[in-house]
Amino acid sequence: KTKWDMHIAWPSGNFHTKGVVMFADLVAKKTGGDLEIAVHPGGALGFKGQEVLGAVRSGTLPIAELLMGNARGDDPIFGLTSVPLLVKNYDEAWKLYQIAKPYYVEALARHNAKLLYAVPWPPSGIYTKKMLKSTADFKGLKIRTYDANSAEFVTLLGGQGIAIPFSELYTALSTGLVNGVLTSTQTGVDAKLWEVTNYFHRINYAFPLNMVIVNKQAFDKLSAEDQQAILDAADEVEAFQWKASQKADLVSEIALKNHGMQIVKDITPELQSAMEAAAQKILEKWMAEAGPKAKEVLDAFQGK
Amino acid sequence: MDPLVAVVVLLAILFLLLGLSVWVFVSLFAVALVSIDLFTSTPPLRLLGNIAWNATDSWALVALPLFIFMGELLLRTRISERMFDGLAPWLAWLPGRLLHTNVVASTIFAAVSGSSAATAATIGKINIPELRKRGYDDDLILGSLAGAGTLGFLIPPSLVMIIYGVLAEVSIGKLFIAGVIPGLLLAGGFMLYLVYAGLRWPEKAPGGDRYTWGDRFVGLVNLVPVTLLILLVLGSIYMGFATPTESAAIGVLGAFLLALAYRSLTLESFKQAVLGSVRTTSMIGLIIAGASLLSTAMGFMGIPTALAAWIASLGLSKYLLVVVIALFYVVLGFFLDGISMIVITLPITLPLVTQAGFSPLWFGIFLVLMVEAAQITPPVGFNLFVIQGVARAPILRVARAALPFFVILMGLAALITVWPEVVLFLPQLMRG
Amino acid sequence: MRSLLRAAEGLATLTGWVAGFLLLLTTGLILFEIALRQLFGRSTLIAEEYSGYFMAGIVYLAAGYTLQKGEHIRVGLLRERLSPAWQRRLDLIAGLLGLAFATLLVLALGNQTLDALHYGTRSFLPSRTPLVYPYATAFAGALVLWTGFVAFMLRRWTGEEG
Numbered sequence: 001k002t003k004w005d006m007h008i009a010w011p012s013g014n015f016h017t018k019g020v021v022m023f024a025d026l027v028a029k030k031t032g033g034d035l036e037i038a039v040h041p042g043g044a045l046g047f048k049g050q051e052v053l054g055a056v057r058s059g060t061l062p063i064a065e066l067l068m069g070n071a072r073g074d075d076p077i078f079g080l081t082s083v084p085l086l087v088k089n090y091d092e093a094w095k096l097y098q099i100a101k102p103y104y105v106e107a108l109a110r111h112n113a114k115l116l117y118a119v120p121w122p123p124s125g126i127y128t129k130k131m132l133k134s135t136a137d138f139k140g141l142k143i144r145t146y147d148a149n150s151a152e153f154v155t156l157l158g159g160q161g162i163a164i165p166f167s168e169l170y171t172a173l174s175t176g177l178v179n180g181v182l183t184s185t186q187t188g189v190d191a192k193l194w195e196v197t198n199y200f201h202r203i204n205y206a207f208p209l210n211m212v213i214v215n216k217q218a219f220d221k222l223s224a225e226d227q228q229a230i231l232d233a234a235d236e237v238e239a240f241q242w243k244a245s246q247k248a249d250l251v252s253e254i255a256l257k258n259h260g261m262q263i264v265k266d267i268t269p270e271l272q273s274a275m276e277a278a279a280q281k282i283l284e285k286w287m288a289e290a291g292p293k294a295k296e297v298l299d300a301f302q303g304k
Numbered sequence: 305m306d307p308l309v310a311v312v313v314l315l316a317i318l319f320l321l322l323g324l325s326v327w328v329f330v331s332l333f334a335v336a337l338v339s340i341d342l343f344t345s346t347p348p349l350r351l352l353g354n355i356a357w358n359a360t361d362s363w364a365l366v367a368l369p370l371f372i373f374m375g376e377l378l379l380r381t382r383i384s385e386r387m388f389d390g391l392a393p394w395l396a397w398l399p400g401r402l403l404h405t406n407v408v409a410s411t412i413f414a415a416v417s418g419s420s421a422a423t424a425a426t427i428g429k430i431n432i433p434e435l436r437k438r439g440y441d442d443d444l445i446l447g448s449l450a451g452a453g454t455l456g457f458l459i460p461p462s463l464v465m466i467i468y469g470v471l472a473e474v475s476i477g478k479l480f481i482a483g484v485i486p487g488l489l490l491a492g493g494f495m496l497y498l499v500y501a502g503l504r505w506p507e508k509a510p511g512g513d514r515y516t517w518g519d520r521f522v523g524l525v526n527l528v529p530v531t532l533l534i535l536l537v538l539g540s541i542y543m544g545f546a547t548p549t550e551s552a553a554i555g556v557l558g559a560f561l562l563a564l565a566y567r568s569l570t571l572e573s574f575k576q577a578v579l580g581s582v583r584t585t586s587m588i589g590l591i592i593a594g595a596s597l598l599s600t601a602m603g604f605m606g607i608p609t610a611l612a613a614w615i616a617s618l619g620l621s622k623y624l625l626v627v628v629i630a631l632f633y634v635v636l637g638f639f640l641d642g643i644s645m646i647v648i649t650l651p652i653t654l655p656l657v658t659q660a661g662f663s664p665l666w667f668g669i670f671l672v673l674m675v676e677a678a679q680i681t682p683p684v685g686f687n688l689f690v691i692q693g694v695a696r697a698p699i700l701r702v703a704r705a706a707l708p709f710f711v712i713l714m715g716l717a718a719l720i721t722v723w724p725e726v727v728l729f730l731p732q733l734m735r736g
Numbered sequence: 737m738r739s740l741l742r743a744a745e746g747l748a749t750l751t752g753w754v755a756g757f758l759l760l761l762t763t764g765l766i767l768f769e770i771a772l773r774q775l776f777g778r779s780t781l782i783a784e785e786y787s788g789y790f791m792a793g794i795v796y797l798a799a800g801y802t803l804q805k806g807e808h809i810r811v812g813l814l815r816e817r818l819s820p821a822w823q824r825r826l827d828l829i830a831g832l833l834g835l836a837f838a839t840l841l842v843l844a845l846g847n848q849t850l851d852a853l854h855y856g857t858r859s860f861l862p863s864r865t866p867l868v869y870p871y872a873t874a875f876a877g878a879l880v881l882w883t884g885f886v887a888f889m890l891r892r893w894t895g896e897e898g
């Protein structure tokens with residue numbers, strides 16, 4: 001009988017955490033209780049995003065869930081799903097995932113880890129106090145962004161991408177230190193953004209993946225049956241969670257609406273083409289960083 | 305291993321090491337490493353490397369050294385002395401006299417700082433030397449400072465409320481508003497106690513000179529520089545120039561400019577201010593890292609979850625449940641820092657409390673009070689560490705001096721349990 | 737041995753000064769971020785990240801210096817009641833534990849630094865800073881803390897006042 005302690009940064013109410021709990025239950029059932037996974041939500045074990053891959057690599061954590069982009073510092077390929085406007089919807093996100101999966105698997109293998117499954121966040125959009133109709137509306141707009149790509153994206157559109165920590169976001173929005181946020185519908189509900197902003201612009205900025213990974217030695221130590229049971233459970237949860245992500249998106253959008261948030265779905269053509277131009281620049285930058293592998297993935301995805 | 309037994313064993317080892325006068329940070333790390341090695345399958349060295357680094361690589365902590373630095377700079381100007389000269393004629397009639405500056409200054413500073421340790425450190429740096437110089441009783445100085453310092457978490461902005469809000473899915477804005485009345489009540493409770501102490505032991509709060517209105521007016525002039533500084537820091541946050549953490553750097557700049565204006569800063573005293581801040585930061589930072597590793601160790605061992613699950617299994621009535629949960633947090637608070645305490649236990653305690661009919665918003669404020677209490681209980685209490693560092697007084701002495709204020713905190717927790725309206729009144733006026 | 741002790745002290749003071757410099761750098765960086773944002777509508781994008789590194793740097797680089805100045809907290813309850821001879825013995829026990837811990841810390845942070853070097857790990861934040869540098873800073877601080885505990889033991893062993 002084995003026990004694995006599992007790190008996950010999100011709180012227990014988040015759909016990613018719910019998926020991980022479901023995975024743990026399923027594994028316990030399928031292995032007949034051979035393997036117990038103790039889930040520690042909310043980052044309770046004290047790890048931060050940046051070191052999670054390293055902790056799994058060294059065996060400090062046998063298993064963990066993390067935002068793929070957080071591992072970008074270990075291998076640029078993990079930055080793929082943080083590139084803006086690369087995929088437009090869940091179907092394309094799934095297609096890109098299938099194409100890129102072998103590359104993820106290979107990169108993880110170099111870090112002594114194994115991919116179990118991956119699930120996208122609902123797409124990010126822009127929350128603001130005033131509606132955005134053109135790039136002119138971006139002038140003077142201070143938007144809280146969460147990584148280099150998103151900061152550059154907002155800056156290219158004429159706004160200011162401001163890096164402030166999530167913990168100070170609420171105060172910053174209420175004092176006017178920033179007047180917009182780039183994040184998903186789900187996070188908007190979590191942080192109750194309707195109290196401090198009025199519009200959510202559904203630009204489908206990106207569908208960033210979260211992945212569940214396991215330390216290679218920890219996995220190899222299990223019996224062949226238990227290993228198969230885990231892989232089966234992972235497939236089952238993955239399929240379920242891709243639907244849960246879409247559902248979370250819709251449910252969150254309704255929650256935003258019910259609290260008086262205006263959902264802006266029709267992005268003006270002028271703004272759309274400006275955003276695509278900005279995204280193209282960011283994509284090229286990432287491709288330069290990630291090398292030939294990036295080109296292979298993108299060519300396959302765009303059907304070249 | 306039975307989690308209850310494990311807690312007792314760990315506590316015993318910790319107290320033994322502390323009793324042998326092993327450094328607090330070494331004791332915390334040692335207990336954590338021993339538990340990881342004995343009770344988990346995790347490699348202790350790897351975990352030590354991870355946590356020792358990421359507990360200190362933290363934006364949330366940055367405000368702490370900066371506010372300490374601000375305090376060090378103010379200390380070396382005549383601003384703090386002037387502030388007391390200015391307040392003395394106004395507080396002379398009130399039993400407890402200048403001791404109230406600890407509470408009043410902490411309350412104001414709490415509106416700037418999201419952390420209790422930063423509040424205690426800053427106000428302590430300025431107030432302790434001045435109050436001692438004027439012959440006030442050390443126990444009352446240190447105790448009221450330890451107690452009032454905790455207001456940093458209860459009066460917005462508050463780091464603890466932000467973390468709770470995200471974990472419990474409660475509006476951070478409502479939490480902030482909900483903290484205002486309890487915060488003022490707590491400050492009022494502390495001041496009432498100081499009035500009582502001033503009446504009971506007049507010699508502990510000396511300085512009953514008679515002042516004229518002329519003295520009071522001159523006093524106001526003396527209050528100008530410190531008022532300017534407070535307005536600068538508060539203004540930078542509420543006008544949207546800076547986040548609460550960033551405002552600490554503005555405070556440093558303000559204190560530096562004031563010191564230059566008063567021509568009271570020499571290169572030597574500036575050097576001392578920098579090095580002094582760095583030492584206090586290192587002292588607290590290592591303790592924070594040790595406490596984090598201990599929290600992580602307990603997380604891996606599943607101790608807090610098991611204890612909370614045990615409480616759930618008791619099937620208690622509404623008020624008894626609150627009493628047991630309060631006791632549970634007081635015990636955890638002996639040796640965990642407040643934020644870890646919340647993150648680890650919330651998934652179990654929150655449903656328990658809401659099922660008993662309390663609102664998550666109410667529980668947020670209740671938890672903040674528990675976290676504040678944990679700041680002033682030994683052996684791991686960050687306000688105690690900060691104050692002992694600033695005041696150079698033995699830690700157990702500070703802990704004993706803080707006891708009456710701990711009791712007042714618990715009293716407020718009881719009050720909001722019986723009358724939740726104290727917490728819920730203001731947020732109910734908000735929209736949404 | 738005198739010169740050894742003096743070297744350890746000098747080292748601790750030096751890294752204490754470096755920590756002080758990091759404090760000034762943190763203040764400057766945050767003020768710069770505020771000015772840049774308010775005046776030019778831009779962000780350094782690194783203020784949060786580097787303030788964190790500096791914070792960790794201050795804690796570890798100043799650790800030995802703080803030990804030397806006797807400012808790391810100890811609970812004096814028992815110690816204060818003992819004769820100087822027993823105080824010395826107690827200090828030796830505490831010092832030994834401190835040294836043991838510092839050894840583990842050196843190993844742990846050393847491991848972490850080598851790991852970041854080997855895998856070329858970079859920050860996932862905009863700066864893409866190779867993490868080996870900030871880790872190495874903390875590691876250096878741990879080494880100085882280790883020499884600090886050695887110096888503490890030596891001094892108490894020879895009966896000198898701590």
Ligand code: NA
Nearest residue numbers: 414456459461
């Ligand atoms: Na506060």
Ligand code: NA
Nearest residue numbers: 637678681684
């Ligand atoms: Na405590």
